Amino acid sequence: MPQKILVVVTRKLPDPIETRMMELFDVRLNLEDAAMSQAELAAAVQQADVLVPTVTDRIDAAVIAAAGPRLKLIASFGTGVDHIDLAAARQRSISVTNTPGVLTEDTADMTMALILAVPRRLAEGERLVRAGEWKGWGPTSMLGHRISGKRLGIVGMGRIGSAVARRARGFGLAVHYHNRRRVHPSLEHELEATYWESLDQMLSRMDIISINCPHTPATFHLLSARRLKLLRKHAYIVNTSRGEVIDEVALTRMLEQGELAGAGLDVFEHEPAINPKLLRLDNVVLLPHMSSSTIEGRIDMGEKVIVNIKTFADGHTPPDRVIETMF
Ligand code: 8YV
Numbered sequence: 001m002p003q004k005i006l007v008v009v010t011r012k013l014p015d016p017i018e019t020r021m022m023e024l025f026d027v028r029l030n031l032e033d034a035a036m037s038q039a040e041l042a043a044a045v046q047q048a049d050v051l052v053p054t055v056t057d058r059i060d061a062a063v064i065a066a067a068g069p070r071l072k073l074i075a076s077f078g079t080g081v082d083h084i085d086l087a088a089a090r091q092r093s094i095s096v097t098n099t100p101g102v103l104t105e106d107t108a109d110m111t112m113a114l115i116l117a118v119p120r121r122l123a124e125g126e127r128l129v130r131a132g133e134w135k136g137w138g139p140t141s142m143l144g145h146r147i148s149g150k151r152l153g154i155v156g157m158g159r160i161g162s163a164v165a166r167r168a169r170g171f172g173l174a175v176h177y178h179n180r181r182r183v184h185p186s187l188e189h190e191l192e193a194t195y196w197e198s199l200d201q202m203l204s205r206m207d208i209i210s211i212n213c214p215h216t217p218a219t220f221h222l223l224s225a226r227r228l229k230l231l232r233k234h235a236y237i238v239n240t241s242r243g244e245v246i247d248e249v250a251l252t253r254m255l256e257q258g259e260l261a262g263a264g265l266d267v268f269e270h271e272p273a274i275n276p277k278l279l280r281l282d283n284v285v286l287l288p289h290m291s292s293s294t295i296e297g298r299i300d301m302g303e304k305v306i307v308n309i310k311t312f313a314d315g316h317t318p319p320d321r322v323i324e325t326m327f
Contacts (some may be wrong), residue, residue: 010056020302064088064092124282149172174194178202
């Protein structure tokens, strides 16, 4: 019988995925789910044929340099690949795959939840009730802002951005977007979306901004201090992509000083650390990077990882191969 390939998984995955992996591969699981250090990652890639990392692992040039001759595939559990040095992997002829598509709807749902939660002060209201401080209904108490009829500016009209746009239309929002490339006219028509070639121009005219682009060297601090200043004082910003896309220090300062109405953040620049100043603000909703956290989504992601590994091991191009020029 041919020897099974050695697959090292860096975090605890859903049980059905781990069970299937044990059937198919010689798999090293992380049942305790303790995050691996850089040294442990380097040791893992010295022996493995395939590494299955997640967003919490930094697969940098040093880890890739430590890879043994057997390592041929990094099959990441997740869509974003900003935690992997793709150029270093390419130089070592190590393929990289991700899990696109299967977390689109879940992430868009959570984006929409934040788009509703911040202007309608949902978390603030919940805190008030739990603190036992609610004194009863009042005609001017807990007033938020109406969603319907407002302008939503989507930064990054890929799969997730489009799924957010579909939901937003149902809530009466006018959809605007900025993307590196204008999307196909049929999609623009379906979403009744207005394209802004200039991000600056779009930012200065929106009521709500949703960040849905990947984090790449080109989008690091895309929402820089200068660009954040273009936003209107009554605007809200929601981020379910990557913290690095927004200059978090500048954003926090503006929220503190009332130069922005509020923010809904599921991701942060230095996760899991959160700027303590953000924690003190009432007009922000802060989530622990959970936009794609559904059991269905996690199982689908695991299935994709398995298919990518199997296809690769069988000598074919895995369906979700990532190449640098995609980003
Ligand atoms: C994933 C994400 O859960 O897929 C992504 O890019 O940000 C998350 O929603 C995470 O990456 C798992 O590794």
